[in-house]
Amino acid sequence: MQREPENPNPDTRKGPVTEPAVELNGARLAYGPRTLWSGLDLQVRPGEFIAVLGPNGSGKTSLLKVLLGQVPLSGGSVRIAGTPARTGNSHVGYIPQQKTMDEGLPLRGRDLVGLGVDGHRWGTGLRNRRARRAIVDAAITQVGAQAYADAPVGSMSGGEQQRLRVAQALVGDPRVLLCDEPLLSLDLANQHRVSDLINQRRLEHDTAVLFVTHEINPILPLVDRVLYLVDGRFRIGTAAEVMTSEVLSELYQTDVEVLHVRGRLVVVGTGDAIDALGSAGGEGIHHEDHE
Numbered sequence: 443m444q445r446e447p448e449n450p451n452p453d454t455r456k457g458p459v460t461e462p463a464v465e466l467n468g469a470r471l472a473y474g475p476r477t478l479w480s481g482l483d484l485q486v487r488p489g490e491f492i493a494v495l496g497p498n499g500s501g502k503t504s505l506l507k508v509l510l511g512q513v514p515l516s517g518g519s520v521r522i523a524g525t526p527a528r529t530g531n532s533h534v535g536y537i538p539q540q541k542t543m544d545e546g547l548p549l550r551g552r553d554l555v556g557l558g559v560d561g562h563r564w565g566t567g568l569r570n571r572r573a574r575r576a577i578v579d580a581a582i583t584q585v586g587a588q589a590y591a592d593a594p595v596g597s598m599s600g601g602e603q604q605r606l607r608v609a610q611a612l613v614g615d616p617r618v619l620l621c622d623e624p625l626l627s628l629d630l631a632n633q634h635r636v637s638d639l640i641n642q643r644r645l646e647h648d649t650a651v652l653f654v655t656h657e658i659n660p661i662l663p664l665v666d667r668v669l670y671l672v673d674g675r676f677r678i679g680t681a682a683e684v685m686t687s688e689v690l691s692e693l694y695q696t697d698v699e700v701l702h703v704r705g706r707l708v709v710v711g712t713g714d715a716i717d718a719l720g721s722a723g724g725e726g727i728h729h730e731d732h733e
């Protein structure tokens with residue numbers, strides 16, 4: 443008897459993929475006695491761009507870990523790219539929080555990208571090695587990193603390293619891309635470059651994107667919906683629905699003001715790092731606040 447495949451529609455992206463890219467039903471996550479969030483229902487469509495926002499410790503990274511199958515839910519269910527969340531799902535790409543790489547690290551850019559290749563799919567042997575090299579090259583070209591792909595990663599700028607991390611996440615041809623603060627410590631030009639690459643991927647391949655960030659302004663035009671987590675409370679909706687003084691005041695349980703300044707959102711009054719939402723590109727919120 444033939445075994446039922448785990449995913450009945452494993453790689454049929456030429457036809458429309460109708461199942462949700464991510465599906466959380468009644469999801470709850472607790473570490474010991476502390477519940478980070480519960481009752482979370484979220485369906486993400488293929489090609490949808492979701493910004494995950496919230497102050498430090500609200501459980502944004504933990505949500506990505508649940509989707510990566512690294513942390514089990516305490517209740518409810520989670521499916522991603524057509525299967526229950528599990529580690530090693532080649533349909534899921536991941537851009538981890540940026541860490542500076544040691545200058546002496548004996549790893550070339552292309553080796554870093556190659557780490558994203560699914561070993562089982564490509565195996566060993568000359569033909570496979572060539573095929574593997576071709577997909578690594580294609581990913582390097584996609585992010586425009588050909589000029590420095592053979593240099594040691596430790597010698598690269600933060601922006602160059604981050605473009606290679608994007609390539610590493612794309613090399614497995616993901617249906618869902620999980621990004622954990624991928625713009626952190628990048629200058630404005632590189633923030634645009636990296637967010638454009640991620641957006642290009644979702645537009646061309648219908649890849650769903652979950653993008654954890656403290657800074658919504660650089661990605662505001664790309665965002666379909668926002669998941670905003672604060673201290674166990676959350677709200678899901680378009681940026682226009684969620685990023686309002688009323689909704690954020692309710693989430694933070696204090697008076698929060700959302701100002702619209704030259705097409706950007708400035709959040710004032712949360713009393714924590716999320717106020718940085720208004721300080722993209724080094725412009726202080728107080729300065730703008732008094733205009």
Ligand SMILES: Nc1ncnc2c1ncn2[C@@H]1O[C@H](COP(=O)(O)OP(=O)(O)OP(=O)(O)O)[C@@H](O)[C@H]1O
Binds near residue numbers: 478499504
């Ligand atoms: N394995 C763990 N065991 C116990 N507590 C944990 C574990 N992992 C994370 N936590 C705690 O859960 C909370 C949420 O952590 P998480 O990293 O998901 O938050 P975050 O919203 O991504 O924060 P930040 O914006 O600072 O990155 C934190 O208080 C953290 O200390």
